[in-house]
Amino acid sequence: MKKVIVILGQTATGKSALAIKLAKKINGEIISADSRQVYKGLDIGTGKVTKKEMKGIPHHLIDVANPKRKFTVAEYKELAENKIEEIISKGKTPIICGGTGFYIDAITKGVIFPEVPPNQKLRKILNKKSTFQLFKILEKLDKRRAKNIDPQNKVRLIRAIEIAKVLGRVPKITAVSPLYKFIKIGLYLPSDKLKNKVEKRVKKMFQDGLLKEIKKLKQTRLSKNRLSELGFEYNDPTYEKVVSGTLQYAKRQMQWFKRDKKIQWFDASKKRAIVITESR
């Protein structure tokens, strides 16, 4: 089975740099796993690596979507899987690198999503209903799903109904055994060091023109709603807000990752991490 390296972890732990270094060493190409870096125009705020930093290593799934449109996990999964194949067929090693746990799981856990594309019209209608009403609707359509869904989570309820309307019910979650051997490497930092790194990074974001980038995005007819959906940095950015928001995000990331027992964790503040991963 072909090997695919996965580098994940909290934001600002140096995943990108490690991925590039590794790619150089083992003849790899990088597939980003970041739900916001897929969008064009969100560069500084999402911490995209610059062309220069890439050092000639091909990076995939960055800038593949228009921010006006919502990109989804399922799309990501398909694109990423194609890329993996493509890279392997060139005789190179794919390196998935990013901090969006859901995206990473979508690929590495072989989860199959029901093939029901989002139906914006239906969503709009359903969105006007209360969670209680939505729950009743779902219960009628699919008792099984209603039983284990969070009855207060509107987003989930709507999606479940959306699926059930097309397929008759929400299919039981299925996972096929993965086609590749995924080697998951997690980077973490002790909280004081993480805070430090985040502060540094945010400072740099402002220096690099974060505010200008936001202004530009606003001019491209992106709605306020859409902007805040894309992340707090693009909403009302003060230095303090961005820092605390980023730290909150880092916490949520860890919350997700820590459930995956197959991740091998390394303290990013210790150089040894790189040595070990390279020797694998």
Added chain:
RNA sequence: GCGUCGAUGGUAGAGUGGUCAAAUACGACACGCUGUAAACGUGUUGCCUUCGGGCUUCGGGGGUUCGAAUCCCUCUCGACGCA
């Protein structure tokens, strides 16, 4: 110096005699996650508890009252106004 208003839990901010350990929001902590995932949702958030309850809180002190975060007096601090 005089006058007015204000001082509430980590923060903002409701409450203005009992139903107040004190709304709500944010933060913090914990948790979940079937095509928005930096999204979305849930729980806890004074202390102790044998989970029945018990104890100490609303700037400090004193008082009125069966009963005070709420009323009165006084002190401290802050905002504004008049000098």
